Amino acid sequence: LICDITVLKVFQPSFVITTGPVVTAVLLGNTSGISLSLRTVSPSNTTGNIGSPSCVAEETNWVLTREQLGKTAVRVHLRLNQSLHLCGNNDTNTDCCERALCILEALQVSACVDGTPQASLLIQAKIHALLVPANPGSDNKTVIPNQVYQPLGPCPCDLTSGACDILCCCDTDCSNEDLKLFSSHCLPGPFGGQVSPAPDYQCSVQSTGNSPDWFPFLCVNSPPENNPYLGHFYKGDTIAPKPGPSFQSPVLPAPVPVDVYIQGNPIFTLNGQYFTVPQKVLGLCVNNAPVAFLKNFNYECTTLLLSCPTGYPLQTLSGNLSIKVKNGQGDDVVVDVTDEVAADTSPFISIIDAVAPSDEMLVCENLTLALDYKFYWRENGITGITLTRTIGTIILNSRATLSTKYSATFLNGEFSGEPNSGNPGYQVGRPVVAGIVEALDSNKGFIKRTSVNVWKPVSDGLCSTAGMKPVLFGENSTSGCLLPVSRQNLTQCSLLRETVTNLQADLIAATYVAKSGNPDFLTMADWINISFVTLNSSTAMKNSTSTCYDIPAHLHIHIWSVTTSVVEGVPQREIRALQVSNSPSNWALDCGGGAISSCVDPEEPQLFSITSSVTFIDIPINTRPPKTRFYINFTEYDCNRNDVCWPELAFPITKYYTGEPFSQSLAKGMILVFFFIVASVLGTPWRQIRQAWNNSAH
Secondary structure: OOOOOOOOEEEEOOOEEEEEEEEEEEEEEEOOEEEEEEEEEOOOOOOOOOOOOHHHHHOOEEEEEEEEEHHHHHEEEEEEOOOOOOOOOOOOOOEEOOOOEEEEEEEEEEEEEEEEEEEEEEEEEEEEEOOOOOOOOOOOOOOOOOOOOOOOOOOOOOOOOOOOOOOOOOOOOOOOOHHHHHHHHHOHHHHHHOOOOOOOOOOOOOOOOOOOOOOOOOOOOOOHHOOOOHOOOOOEEEOOOOOOOOOOOOOOOOOOOOOOOOOOOOOOOOOEEEEEEEEEOOOEEEEEEOOOOOOOOOEEEEEEEOOOOOOOOOOOOHHHHHHHEEEOOOOOOEEEEEEEEEOOOOHHHHEOOOOOOOOOOOEEEEEEEEEEEEEEEOOOOEEEEEEEEEEEEEEOOOOOOEEEEEEEEEOOOOOOOOOOOOOEEOOOOEEEEEEEEEEEOOOEEEEEEEEEEEEOOOOOOOOOEEEEEEEEOOOOEEEEEEEEEOOHHHOOOHHHHHHHOOOOOOOOOOEEEOOOOOOOOHHHHHEEEOOOOOOOOOOHHHHOEEEEEEEEEEEEEEEEEEEEEEEEOEEEEEEEEEEEEEEEEEEOOOOOOOOOOHHHHOEEEEEEEEEEEEEEEEEEOOOOOOHHHHHHHHOOOOOOOOOOOOOOOOOOOHOOOOOHHHHHHHHHHHHHHHHHHHHHOOOHHHHHHHHHHHHHHH
């Protein structure tokens, strides 16, 4: 017996027990011509059976919907069309639950074809009402009363909301009939609501039997507000509610335009909205990400091409991109758009199904492949914005991904804006900030930022293809490149020397270097001159046809720095001097070892190295002169290295002694001086002096 599974129809699952207002199941099989019906069912009192499925629908509190998943599957949704809130005492709304067990029923969903049931789904619903507090919380601030005069918890034994707690006489939910049942057995003390018991000195506390005879004369009648127990509570305060975690997307605040741009501020359009460019945020591409002032970026986004895109950012118009942007100085600038057509679009396409091409050809014209922005800025404003839009036509006959590129570069003049190298001092590994003075007008100038560079060789190592890399603070380095020199070049030593000098001079075009990592480009006090040591040649006349002397082949950069302070454990360093010098070399062809072709052929070159190096020198903080040998060895009067400190013999009578009042120290010191004088007068030396005086007198 062979059965076609597509002819059979079955619900998966066929029986569902639900405690919530939503039910989902899937009908499998040939779903063409299928109709769904819903009714409530109940078991038979005699047999307990539900009965056969029926295609006759009944009116229920459930909404039945369907969703086609394919030719052989249908998703069935049931949603309760009734509120699950519990009805109140005086609630006139009928759309609520009268009992805590709100829904208790059985449902049957039948799949029918031409009025004949083909499959059925049985649902048992047991749903309880939602218990919502009568006064739901709000986002308003909670004001806690001043507990010096009003206790925070006047009835701690009130543990159940909306119900009377037994033996809790302060429970406001208890009726008079309830209180009569346990009024003589109320919970005592603060837990029972006696938060502020009357003090013993109150006249109402002492009974006539237990009070002493003198109590009526000394007791006090005072209102309960003066109860001393209230002082044990803390003072009230105002607590602002804190939002809890939520899976909903946060509501972003409306953009607030700024008057002046500072680094990191979002850029705004003329109508007060964020100026946005597609960027990557947390690893995902976002089409409308705000652009931050002085923050360069370069991102690449990939899109799976199933059809030709029709919306932003893959389809753009020059008119929509040429918008007005606030310049941060009370005016606006217009984005200048320039279009470039990509002749070769292969760098933007990655084929996925190259082995399984499709017969249908996909042709997408004028797709936006790249958006490259350049922001020109000065001080705290934007002076101009240019956009280079790269467009192209994509032709595909298989699945592929499109890679689009988005970038923004901030230029001060023609120089790209870069972050600070420290705040305030230099940090190790950050570029050394250099500059060139440029004039804004006849009376004012500013420093255009640049860098101090060393060689960065690539591929073949030749100077013609080598790049330059900035000098990083605190990192010594040496690098170089190779320059081809022939025998004919060695006959023109002056020209060769000038060529090498120009190559080395390209490394350092700056004339100033910043003292700190975040200098002010308008304050000359933050900058120091770069010292260039010129090469004085004394052997220029010794040039021959095969050797050139004093070639400035090595460039030395010496940077002196000092640690000025420490901020949060990080040393802050300043540059005190920068010196650039050259070391001369003598260049001659090497004709040994069989390499004689360059010595024979005047056009055959040999490779000579041109190098550059940077050395950082730390200036010691303690620059006192060294101690002499006498000061090091003589320790008799050194109180730090000697147990006996003679210079501090009179320390008790100085103002630095704080062990006792100065008057007492002075009096005791005078007494010691008196005893010393008396001892000297009555002692042996003075007696001998008197005897000698008397003998000479006689």
